[in-house]
Amino acid sequence: MFERPQAAAPRPVWGVAALLAAVADSLNTRFAVCVVAGELSGFTRAASGHCYFNLKDANGQTAMLRCAMFRRAASLLDFAPGDGALVEMRGRLTLYEPRGELQFVVEGMRRAGAGALYEQFLRLKAKLEAQGLFDASAKRLLPAFPSRLGVITSTAGAALHDVLTALARRAPHVEVIVYPSVVQGEQAPAALVAALQLANARAEVDALLLVRGGGSLEDLWAFNDERVVRAVAGSGLPVICGVGHETDITLSDLAADLRAPTPTAAAELAAPSRQANLDALAGLSSALTRRVQQRLDLAAQRLDRVALRLARPTEMLARQRRHLALLTQRWTQALPKVQAMQMQRLAHLEQRVRRAAPVLTRQQDQLLAGLEARLAALDPRQVLARGYAWLDDGQGRALTSVQQLAVGQQVHAVLADGEAQMQILSATPKV
Numbered sequence: 001m002f003e004r005p006q007a008a009a010p011r012p013v014w015g016v017a018a019l020l021a022a023v024a025d026s027l028n029t030r031f032a033v034c035v036v037a038g039e040l041s042g043f044t045r046a047a048s049g050h051c052y053f054n055l056k057d058a059n060g061q062t063a064m065l066r067c068a069m070f071r072r073a074a075s076l077l078d079f080a081p082g083d084g085a086l087v088e089m090r091g092r093l094t095l096y097e098p099r100g101e102l103q104f105v106v107e108g109m110r111r112a113g114a115g116a117l118y119e120q121f122l123r124l125k126a127k128l129e130a131q132g133l134f135d136a137s138a139k140r141l142l143p144a145f146p147s148r149l150g151v152i153t154s155t156a157g158a159a160l161h162d163v164l165t166a167l168a169r170r171a172p173h174v175e176v177i178v179y180p181s182v183v184q185g186e187q188a189p190a191a192l193v194a195a196l197q198l199a200n201a202r203a204e205v206d207a208l209l210l211v212r213g214g215g216s217l218e219d220l221w222a223f224n225d226e227r228v229v230r231a232v233a234g235s236g237l238p239v240i241c242g243v244g245h246e247t248d249i250t251l252s253d254l255a256a257d258l259r260a261p262t263p264t265a266a267a268e269l270a271a272p273s274r275q276a277n278l279d280a281l282a283g284l285s286s287a288l289t290r291r292v293q294q295r296l297d298l299a300a301q302r303l304d305r306v307a308l309r310l311a312r313p314t315e316m317l318a319r320q321r322r323h324l325a326l327l328t329q330r331w332t333q334a335l336p337k338v339q340a341m342q343m344q345r346l347a348h349l350e351q352r353v354r355r356a357a358p359v360l361t362r363q364q365d366q367l368l369a370g371l372e373a374r375l376a377a378l379d380p381r382q383v384l385a386r387g388y389a390w391l392d393d394g395q396g397r398a399l400t401s402v403q404q405l406a407v408g409q410q411v412h413a414v415l416a417d418g419e420a421q422m423q424i425l426s427a428t429p430k431v
Contacts, residue, residue: 017097020095020097020100021097023095024095024097027095028093028094033091033092034090034093035088035090036055036065036088036091036104037086037088037112038058039055039056039057039058039085039086040055040056040084041056041064041084042054042083043082043083045074049071049074049075050068050070050074051106052066052067052068053067053069055087055089055104058112066096066101066102066103066104067091068103068104068105068106070105073107077109085111086112087109087110087112088110088111088112089104089108090106090107091104091105091107091108121224121251124224124251125254128226128254128255129254133254134255138233140238140257141238142207142238142257142258143207144272145272146174146205146271147174147206148176148177148205148206149176149177149206149207149271150176150177150179150204150205150207150208151178151208151209151211152178152181152192152208152211153178153180153183153210153212153263154180154183154212157212158213159213160211162213162262162264162267163263163264163267167271170267170268170273170274171272172274174271177205179198181194181195182222183223184215185222188225189222189225192222192231193228193231196208196210196228196239199235200236205237206237207237207238208237208239209239210240210242210243210256211242211243211260214244214245220243220248220250223241223243224251224252228252229251229255230255233255239255239256239258240258240259240260240266241256241259241266242260242261242262242263242265242266242267243263246262381416384415384416385416389415390414392411392412393409393412394412402428402429405424406427407424407425407426407427408424409423409424411423411424
């Protein structure tokens with residue numbers, strides 16, 4: 001079919017599979033692992049868990065790359081991909097040989113733009129959470145009935161209007177002090193920190209409302225700034241944070257003492273409704289009135305009963321007289337019986353005394369005789385009558401040993417029938 005010049009060198013003829021395999025090898029060598037960014041299109045997830053989609057050029061070019069992400073890589077995603085999402089993908093550029101189509105096999109995917117900010121958000125959240133800035137135990141109680149609230153927000157935004165409107169409707173008695181601050185852009189973090197410091201230094205409000213309207217993650221990023229989060233956590237005044245819409249969550253929300261889904265909700269949470277307080281007071285007043293009336297009714301009933309008892313004193317006196325007469329009658333009837341019983345008891349005791357007196361007399365006589373005998377046996381005169389004498393030195397001190405005697409010594413002797421003075425002629429100890 002093709003005529004070749006006779007002098008030209010012969011060229012190899014490729015088979016389709018061989019050519020595609022060679023191209024695939026070249027792609028693997030040239031683009032081993034690469035990162036590509038773009039916009040997802042036609043995203044589908046098969047029943048097997050594999051994902052197939054196209055990646056369009058994010059700059060509006062018509063270029064498109066067919067992509068495949070197998071189940072294992074898809075299970076590691078921390079977000080749900082969808083059409084229109086801007087992503088950055090890491091993977092290998094390959095050739096799908098059955099169709100000869102260029103294909104990018106995705107090994108990892110993350111959100112680009114807002115996705116990168118979200119990853120930064122997660123990293124900072126984990127860091128501050130580990131340091132205890134979000135601990136529930138560090139949260140302060142909000143004042144139940146504040147008289148003055150501070151609002152940190154932009155004076156040009158709708159959030160301030162929403163807060164003032166809610167407070168005027170719910171609690172018109174609460175005074176509001178605004179601490180203006182930029183809430184978006186590069187200058188916003190420093191301005192928010194300065195406003196928080198100013199409010200704490202002046203200490204003129206009961207609580208602070210840190211509020212801002214809704215927006216994208218980039219718009220609300222100032223409230224994820226580490227300086228702002230630390231200032232919120234370190235505030236000496238309780239802080240209610242109401243940033244964005246209900247689905248928006250910032251790190252300042254987590255560090256605040258209370259998170260509100262919107263600025264309006266922050267105002268509603270900061271100050272209870274005046275009408276609700278009045279209704280509660282009215283309920284308490286009604287309950288107090290009922291209790292006082294009940295006590296008065298009970299006291300009136302007691303007073304009526306006492307008055308009825310005092311209204312007929314003659315009846316009470318008559319009742320007391322009847323009772324006294326009854327007691328007198330009972331005493332009159334009982335007195336003879338008591339006297340008779342006492343007389344019988346006295347007669348019985350007299351008989352017992354008469355019977356017991358001779359016996360006691362004999363016992364006492366016997367006891368006295370025994371004591372007299374013992375006393376006589378111990379009488380020293382009885383001993384002297386048997387030929388003994390009592391000797392003393394003339395001063396009443398008894399002489400019981402020859403060691404107490406000296407030749408020529410005068411001693412006093414007591415005999416059975418008299419006394420004598422004696423002189424010692426000799427004293428010989430007993431051997």
